[in-house]
Each structure stands twice: as C-alpha cells, then as structure tokens.
Amino acid sequence: MNTAELNNFIVTLIYGSLVLLSLLKLTNPLKVNKKANLWFGIFLFLWSTFWLDEILSLITHSVVKVNSILLVAFIQFFTPIAFFFSVLFYTNPSFKFKLSDVKYLILPVLFFVILLIRKTETYESRPDFFETIEVFHISLILFQALFYTGLSYFTIRKHQKKIQQFSANTEGIDLNWLEYIILVLLSVNIVYVVYNLFYNSYSLNLFINLIFLSVIYFVAYYSLKQREIYPVEEKQREELITIEAETEEIKKKLISDDELIRIKNELEKAMAVQKPYLDSELNLIKLSELISVSTHHLSYVINTGFQKNFFQYVNEFRIDHAKKLLKENQKLSILGIAYESGFNSKTSFNTTFKKLTNQTPSEFKNSSGL
Structure with missing residues (x-):
C-alpha cells in the first residue's frame, strides 16, 4: 500500500467515523445532555463534509468538488458555531435562544454575500477585485473558526470554576475532553496553514489526517461516556x-x-x-x-x-x-x-x-x- 492508498483509507475511516458518531449523538441512546448532544451531533456531521470531496472522488474515480457548491460551502461555515452551541448547552442546559442571539447570523450572512460575489465574478474580468474577495473569503473563515474556538474554550474554563461551587468531584463533568479537542485542533490547523503557505500541503495530508482520525476516536470515547453534568430535575x-x-x-x-x-x-x-x-x-x-x-x-x-x-x-x-x-x-x-x-x-x-x-x-x- 503506497502513501496515496493509505491516505485514502484514512480519509474513509475519518468520514465514516464522523458520520456514525454524529448519528449516535443525534439519536442520543442514553438520553443525557440532550440539547448539547444534538448540537454536538450537528457539529460532527458538518465536520465530516470537509472530507466529502475525497470520498465521492474515490467512489466515482473522478474529481468531485462538492465543497465548491455554494450551499455546501455556506452550511460548512456553521461548523464552529455548532460546536460553540454544543459547549453552551453542555455548560448551561437551561440556555434559551433570545432575539438578541440573531447576532450569531451576522458572520454567516456576510459569508453568504461573499460566496455570491465569488460566483458572479471571475479573475479574468476584474483580477484585483477578485483577489480582494478571495482574501476576505479566507480571512472570514479563519476569523470565524478562531473566534468561536476561543469563545468555546473560555466558556469551558468558566464552567470548570463554576462546578467547583456545587460539586466535590468534578472529574467527568469538567468537560476537559472538549478543552483538549480545541487545543489540538487549533494547533493542527495552525501547522497546516503555515505549512500550506511555504510548502506543498499535499505532502502533509497523510500526517494531518492521521491526527484528525486520532482526535475523532478520542472524541468518540469521551463524548459517549459523558454523563449528565447537571441534575435532570x-x-x-x-x-x-x-x-x-x-x-x-x-x-x-x-x-x-x-x-x-x-x-x-x-x-x-x-x-x-x-x-x-x-x-x-x-x-x-x-x-x-x-x-x-x-x-x-x-x-x-x-x-x-x-x-x-x-x-x-x-x-x-x-x-x-x-x-x-x-x-x-x-x-x-x-x-x-x-x-x-x-x-x-x-x-x-x-x-x-x-x-x-x-x-x-x-x-x-x-x-x-x-
């Protein structure tokens, strides 16, 4: 098995594992942390779509670019938001959306506008404008990911202090596993972006995918054993x-x-x-x-x-x-x-x-x- 075949095998495991885990979280057989698991399941499913191009290309034996479809790209943009909402409900199961929470739609609306512009503009017609839009496009994706990742991290840290006010054994309810996921994914993405700027990122794909697969199995283990954090009553x-x-x-x-x-x-x-x-x-x-x-x-x-x-x-x-x-x-x-x-x-x-x-x-x- 050469490197390409091994990478394809890893990609298949990643996609299959994420889809299976998302279904388990969405159905929630243990009926614990219901709203949090619902959003976490949505996050996992959205995360799996980032490997959809490669999966379909393997099936059809031709280049498939599903992620370039406007609707797919727009839906994928909600991945960090879905993760943040799951953290919100893990740390506060009584959280309710209010009218003021429409603020969470500001960045997605802006992103959708940029997607529409990218669809109507071509590099040949207005090269400078097209390059500017591309920069905005990438910057908005990175900003969204970093912003909600950081917000999720600080929400978990606040939660870890709060639970010490009512629990003497915080192991199992402190959401440490989510904190570790954030730090690992953030580190991996930084390495990937920096490497992509100076080298051919394809040579890094196998290594990055192996890390992602390890993270997914880590997520599966800890998310499925996560017990109810707050009393059900x-x-x-x-x-x-x-x-x-x-x-x-x-x-x-x-x-x-x-x-x-x-x-x-x-x-x-x-x-x-x-x-x-x-x-x-x-x-x-x-x-x-x-x-x-x-x-x-x-x-x-x-x-x-x-x-x-x-x-x-x-x-x-x-x-x-x-x-x-x-x-x-x-x-x-x-x-x-x-x-x-x-x-x-x-x-x-x-x-x-x-x-x-x-x-x-x-x-x-x-x-x-x-």
Whole structure:
C-alpha cells in the first residue's frame, strides 16, 4: 500500500467515523445532555463534509468538488458555531435562544454575500477585485473558526470554576475532553496553514489526517461516556446554574451575620459527626438538605464564612481523612484509601492530594515513615 492508498483509507475511516458518531449523538441512546448532544451531533456531521470531496472522488474515480457548491460551502461555515452551541448547552442546559442571539447570523450572512460575489465574478474580468474577495473569503473563515474556538474554550474554563461551587468531584463533568479537542485542533490547523503557505500541503495530508482520525476516536470515547453534568430535575438544575462562579462575584449580603454563624456551626457539626464528605456523590444539594438550608445560603456561607468554594471545602476534609488512613492503615492500597476518603478515582485523589499538600499520597506515606 503506497502513501496515496493509505491516505485514502484514512480519509474513509475519518468520514465514516464522523458520520456514525454524529448519528449516535443525534439519536442520543442514553438520553443525557440532550440539547448539547444534538448540537454536538450537528457539529460532527458538518465536520465530516470537509472530507466529502475525497470520498465521492474515490467512489466515482473522478474529481468531485462538492465543497465548491455554494450551499455546501455556506452550511460548512456553521461548523464552529455548532460546536460553540454544543459547549453552551453542555455548560448551561437551561440556555434559551433570545432575539438578541440573531447576532450569531451576522458572520454567516456576510459569508453568504461573499460566496455570491465569488460566483458572479471571475479573475479574468476584474483580477484585483477578485483577489480582494478571495482574501476576505479566507480571512472570514479563519476569523470565524478562531473566534468561536476561543469563545468555546473560555466558556469551558468558566464552567470548570463554576462546578467547583456545587460539586466535590468534578472529574467527568469538567468537560476537559472538549478543552483538549480545541487545543489540538487549533494547533493542527495552525501547522497546516503555515505549512500550506511555504510548502506543498499535499505532502502533509497523510500526517494531518492521521491526527484528525486520532482526535475523532478520542472524541468518540469521551463524548459517549459523558454523563449528565447537571441534575435532570429542573428546579435543582436551575439552583446550581444560578450559583455564582467565584467568591468575589458574590457582592450582596444574602443573610445576616448571626444567621451565617448559625449555619456555619451547623455545617461544621455535620461534617465532624456525620462525615458526609465520605460520600463520593456529595454535592451542594445533598449537603444543603442535610443541614436544612437553601443551596444559595449554603454556598454563601462556604464562600464568605470559610473563604473557600464547595470543592475546596469538602476535599480538605477528604484529604485530612486520607492522611489518617495513610498513617494508620497498612492494608489498604492507595486506590482503596481514595475510595474510603470519598474520591471516585485514583487520578482525582492524586491530583487533589498533591494540590493541597504538595506531595503525592505515596510521597506522604513514605515521608511518614510507613
């Protein structure tokens, strides 16, 4: 098998994988993150069309340029927008489109106008004008991709801070896999564009397609195992979504100082006696129900009274518990201690332990002379 045949095989895998994955996301058999998966499925299908020319050329054994069709090119332009909308709904399933969101159509309308001009103008009739339009055409595609990629990245980063206000185990709901996809695709596209400016891009096609295929399998693995991020029950979901992302954002006083002290004492008593932090599924809702206060008041008390977010507050108790087990229990493995302390994976345990103690659990155990 020569390089061309290998590249054709990779292209077939890419296209088939994207179409199959898009259908899985659109049908959503597990019925989780419904709106997010709908938009993510649309994104995957639109992404697959970028290899449609090559697939049809392989089938017909002739050069096919479907992507040069005005309607196809226009639809493909929505690919970064579809990705951004999926991120919006992953991070906020209660998001609703408003009239002001018509702003998302500004760039597509401008792009459609440019496509129409490109169809009516030829290089021979007005070469300078045609070249200018071509520059605008490419620039708009790049700007759209970079703009929505950047917007998606910062939306995910904001989400990762926000979920620490209501979840003590953020692994599986922090959307790290989407963040990695953005960074990899951005890097690949930069390399491709730069290489295309100075060299023949065809020689890079096989390498780029192999990377894309790897990314697609990565996407398939993590997107299909992505669990529901927020509670399905609407009232609970709305409560968590409206929790402020960071301590400094809480500007108004929600409760009196006396009430803050009362709730703070109740919380400290519950944590010492009932040890709810040992529950790996503990979240703000469960803890607020335990001490009979609203989620907003409890979040306010933790942020204001302890100067911490929910994630930090709960995991400090877990790490203290883990330290005792590491010193006292010789039978339990590191993974066993992680589970016993309320963590749901060894990775999250090691990461949190290292962050709070500047040591890994193994280093702590060795330094304790055990």
